[in-house]
Amino acid sequence: MTEEAPPYGTGNAPAAPSDGSAAAPVRRVRTHHLLALKEEGTRWSMLTTYDQYTAAIFDEAGIEVLLIGDSAANNVLGYETTLPVTVDELLPLVRAVSGAARRSLVIADLPFGSYQRDPGQAFDTAVRFMKEGRAHGVKLEGGAAMAPTIAHLTAAGIPVMAHIGFTPQSEHALGGYRVQGRTDAGDELVAAAKALQDAGAFAIVMEMVPAPVAARATQALQIPTVGIGAGPDCDAQVLVWQDFAGLRGGKMARFVKQYADLRSTLLEAARDYRSDVVSGTFPGPEHSFEK
Numbered sequence: 001m002t003e004e005a006p007p008y009g010t011g012n013a014p015a016a017p018s019d020g021s022a023a024a025p026v027r028r029v030r031t032h033h034l035l036a037l038k039e040e041g042t043r044w045s046m047l048t049t050y051d052q053y054t055a056a057i058f059d060e061a062g063i064e065v066l067l068i069g070d071s072a073a074n075n076v077l078g079y080e081t082t083l084p085v086t087v088d089e090l091l092p093l094v095r096a097v098s099g100a101a102r103r104s105l106v107i108a109d110l111p112f113g114s115y116q117r118d119p120g121q122a123f124d125t126a127v128r129f130m131k132e133g134r135a136h137g138v139k140l141e142g143g144a145a146m147a148p149t150i151a152h153l154t155a156a157g158i159p160v161m162a163h164i165g166f167t168p169q170s171e172h173a174l175g176g177y178r179v180q181g182r183t184d185a186g187d188e189l190v191a192a193a194k195a196l197q198d199a200g201a202f203a204i205v206m207e208m209v210p211a212p213v214a215a216r217a218t219q220a221l222q223i224p225t226v227g228i229g230a231g232p233d234c235d236a237q238v239l240v241w242q243d244f245a246g247l248r249g250g251k252m253a254r255f256v257k258q259y260a261d262l263r264s265t266l267l268e269a270a271r272d273y274r275s276d277v278v279s280g281t282f283p284g285p286e287h288s289f290e291k
Ligand SMILES: Nc1nc(=O)c2c([nH]1)NC[C@@H]1CN(c3ccc(C(=O)N[C@@H](CCC(=O)O)C(=O)O)cc3)CN21
Pocket: 071, 074, 075, 082, 168, 177, 178, 179, 208, 240, 242, 243, 252, 253, 254, 255
């Protein structure tokens, strides 16, 4: 006897395409594919995601890499910055995303304080994200000082995405949310990118870096650069999903382009629903059980 699937959730199983077609076997995006894309001059995209439904949708759309950002701190959990979020808070989100993504590469962001002590601490945290969260790799913030940590993780078979420029976990040391690598600090940024590549990183996020500096780093590296506020010449781009989909209100950073207006859509839907409930229009007979 076959049981019908309940009309909710996915049981965290790989999502079937929304057109109702049978789930065809798909090939997972791998880090070496991203390197090959750079070699052939093809750009690729990354979005943050923190739950199974957005993960399944972005996967179906062909987004090559899904990042469970530590930005879940401010975009999901309601903290002001990324600093307070813990490994235990991020792990269930990582598990939700990796369970729903069939094709996208799933990368977990290591939160503040979970990897900076030494390479051993970074290893322990990365292993938790890969064993318990089923991530395919991790991302960590920091310049050349992170090279030994990246070398240690990659030697253990853990793909590592680096993150330089404006690194939000260091906002108090960097003096706030500002563009990094202006003037002669640009040379330092390119040098750091090379050091992280040499340590084994498979890609490097460059956040809020002047476009010419990001272009120079992109040209100097074999591994792909992933820009966010780093101009048009990076090999890939990343945005926080609530920014790109217009879910959150408020002032957006300059680097955000809004591709939808989900906040307005949901606001209108919630108002309509409430008004139907108050007026007695919902539920109707079609939503009721006669016996
Ligand atoms: N929703 C969201 N989007 C993000 O891009 C994001 C997060 N959250 N959380 C973690 C970090 C923090 N990030 C931020 C936050 C603020 C600015 C910002 O205020 N930028 C201004 C000032 C730039 C300047 O003048 O130097 C801007 O206009 O871009 C930038 C990046 C990027 N990340």
